Amino acid sequence: MIPGPFDYHRPASVGDAVKLLADLGDEARPLAGGHSLLPMMKLRLATPAHLIDLHGIAGLKGICRDGDRIVIGAMTTQAELLASAEIGERLPILHETALLIADPQVRYRGTLGGNVANGDPGNDMPALMLALDASYRLEGPNGAREVAAREFYQGAYFTALEPGEILTGISIPVPPAGHGYAYEKLKRKVGDYATAAAGVVLTMAGGKVASCVITLTNLHETPLLATDAANAVIGTTLDDAALKAAASAARAIMQPASDARGPAEYRIHVGGIMVMRALQRAASRAS
Amino acid sequence: MNDMTPTREQREAALEGMGCRRKRVEDIRFTQGKGNYVDDVKLPGMLHGDFVRSPHAHARVKAIHTEEALKVPGVLAVITAETLKTVNLAWMPTLAGDVQMVLADGKVLFQNQEVAFVVATDRYAADDGVSKVVVEYEPLPVLVDPFKAMDPDAPVLREDLAGKTVGAHGPRKHHNHIFEWSVGDKELTDAAFKKAEVTIKEMISYHRTHPSPLETCQCVCAFDKIKGELTIWGTFQAPHVIRTVVSLIAKIPEQKIHVIAPDIGGGFGNKVGAYPGYICAAVASIVTGKPVKWVEDRIENLTATAFARDYHMTTEIAATKDGKVTGLRVHVLADHGGFDACADPSKWPAGFFNIVTGSYDFPVAHLSVDGVYTNKAPGGVAYRCSFRVTEAAYCIERAMDILAQKLGMDPAELRLKNFVKPEQFPYHSALGWEYDSGDYHTAMRKMMEAVDYAGLRKEQAEKRAAFKRGETREIMGIGVSFFTEIVGAGPSKNCDILGIAMFDSCEIRLHPTGAGIARMGTKSQGQGHETTWAQIIASEIGIPADNIMVEEGNTDTAPYGLGTYGSRSTPVAGAAIAMAARKIKAKAQMIAAYKLEVHEDDLEWDIDGFRVKGLPEKVMSMKDICWAAYNSVPPGMEPGLEAVSYYDPPNMTYPFGAYLCVMDIDVDTGVYKVRRFYALDDCGTRINPMIIEGQIHGGLTEAFAIAMGQEIRYDSEGNVVTGSFMDFFMPTAVETPHWETDFTVTPSPHHPIGAKGVGESPNVGGVPAFSNAVNDAFAFLGATHIQMPHDYWRNWQAAKNLGVVA
């Protein structure tokens, strides 16, 4: 539980951080809240020779409205998300989910940027970003680019981030007023990652599902967009048959590992249940 | 004039003696972060040690390369078995009569076994050194399943025992066999089963788990070369035993060893034994001449220092058709891991498992236990229970439910029908114990009334019908548990550790101003001894508890004692405290008689002093007697007021209790909710009700954790898959149910104050209550026994096996 030796850097601007990353290469890692990186370092599963702490960069924090989008700075903590009335009103699913992440201590330090950049299939925020069709702003030695969250995740701990790039902001289109949402997460205890979790954002019209996105956490190497499952409920009243069809379409794309949370068979089974429960709860909230 | 003379009630209350909900005095420092734990010990020039551990569960160690590690800045030494052999310490004796490698000597027998000890100027450098030690292993076939340990072709684990057909506890049947232990009358028991109207048989497993105290095992060893003295600060539940063991194995005269157990952050049995870390830190200090600290991290604690349970109990009950038990037959396969390092009294290889007849009047019983080696960590400690008592309680309480189910009887009724009756005490059990006192029927009925047992069963019947009609996916379970413990080891006639009788001790010294200090051979790890011990003294000799300082844990000052585990502190040291106090009181009476100019027999005790019989205004308070003890004792009497008592208990004590758990389980996810938990405890005389309740809350939380998910699980390669708090279930306040506590009082007839001990009852009685609730929930679907732990996925698995989820 003792990390290996490393040098600590605290740049004051994105430019400096990018330059440090470029100069130091593979041996350097950005440090945000540290609540994924430091545990890995303590187990010596990660042994970066240089930590580039992003806390000194003022521009990376904050939540602002930009037309029909909300832009969140990468270094905004889960606690700050929870404290924001704007998020509570426009993106309430972020509040519901942030409260299911770890415990208050972790939420005070852990950042949204770190959570989505980490690439751990157990992280909860990436599935939301897929559901909300967010995009990430990446800044690197070759300038800035926007990448859709739906294109970002490539494998466990393997993302579209290029060497030397930093994720600086998350831009989320505001879902229509009256949308229904739910994040259903089964976990063994406070502080546990999901055994299975499902996020749903939908709209209803005339008692039927008008639009729907379903995403899944910790049921594959990456967060999943369950398109077939969503299609199975669009146009339905979310009757039993539709729910079951959604669950089985979602289960068809799940490939979780067996672990101490249970064998893969169990995780797939409850993954389907989370989908059904999230759909029902989201529909009950839609107007 | 205002009369300021305190009333009798006020005088009584001022003592804060037995029965008072006195606030814990130690909490003043604990809640302010001012405790003094081993890791707070920082000595000038102190070095830090850390282990290179084996990634393999079973492998030959071909070579250990230390050159690169020694080049790491700050690394001073790398100790291996070869180094230890020069001081004859490569192996150490265990409390169970086996030997254990301190550092891997030729092979490793479990994952994370200690292979080399790196000593450096700070903890970071030590770990950098650890990462640079290169060990060449040749993997060997791994033995994980204890049921395969005695297969003819099972891998040979303990090559050091080659040719040894007799172990510390008799003959060995196989190269992986440790001992066979049996008690009871086999012929009579077999006969009872032959003519039984009804029998049940079930293999009931109590999985491997771990005590996992908040503070891990740790020590600081400081060897003074000039004086030849070794001082050890350590997380020791039994400091005197550690001193003796160190003296015997390190050949240092016992008076030159100073063992200090400062504040301890929980023990639960994990801190009874001796670990390689202690030996290595001591050797490192002797070699370097500097103090050396060793502090385990959480993963090391969970995977390498003493586990608990891992008992596989094939249990049979014989009974009549109307539910009277006529015989009990149990065979246990005990998985001890790579070395037999169980912390039991020396003559008891399976602890007091022969309490397995529980609270029931079995006319005959037979028990046999086979201990085997596997490629797992050693241990087998009593995790918040007297030796193997929680295994026994779980075994019999599950089996009684299984019998009730077979008979179609209510499990509470079956228990009431078979309880040992109040008039049978002292009761001699078929497996050899003498139960001191009990009133089981009263406790059980009080519990049933408090929870409206009949009402719960009615609600359950309705819910079951609704489930069958498809109206709900939730099932309801009611778990009944009625346990009898055996604690307070123990009488010298049957208990010793390495030949030392398991007495305990107290020394009290009163000072002239009516205050004093008391020292015991026990060691609190959170039980609140500083509070409760003073309360016993307060009631016995009338000095306010606040004026008595309690000190434990320093072997230079405390009288010799066997330490704190197995709920032995109150039954044994608690008795010594009362006896020492009574010696003081006897001397105080002589001083008072002299000062009041009456005969001793003319005095009677009155709350906080003596008064002359018939002359209530002629009094001498204990405070005044203390003063007199230092200036005007009767001619011929020595001045001073102090006493020591070493108490050898005549018998164990037998606390008992009635617990009930109500649980709802969602069959689709396996998620459970504990709706209600009621715990009635009878621990005899109650010293501090608030501390008792706190102990019950803590023990129930552990029981909940164990029954519902806490396990040390190995994969088929012998890798620990639950080696951190992410996967080893440690409930937080959010998961922990609400606890309701209650009590009856049946004092122990042989204990000076009638107290029986309580710290461990909730763990012992709680586990079967939870497990019975889960089993009861599934019973109407056709389940007879579902193994623990009952975590979500296993509940779902059970539902699936019973065909109620697709």
Ligand SMILES: Cc1cc2nc3c(=O)[nH]c(=O)nc-3n(C[C@H](O)[C@H](O)[C@H](O)COP(=O)(O)OP(=O)(O)OC[C@H]3O[C@@H](n4cnc5c(N)ncnc54)[C@H](O)[C@@H]3O)c2cc1C
């Ligand atoms: C006990 C515990 C329980 C937890 N439970 C959950 C849970 O249930 N759900 C959940 O989602 N999370 C959970 N977490 C993780 C937590 O949410 C982390 O805070 C989060 O995953 C990472 O965010 P961070 O700010 O701490 O990032 P860090 O740990 O600092 O960084 C994580 C990784 O992302 C990289 N990184 C960070 N920021 C950037 C950036 N701006 N640009 C590029 N790369 C970057 C780092 O180099 C590192 O590789 C838990 C953590 C703990 C300790």
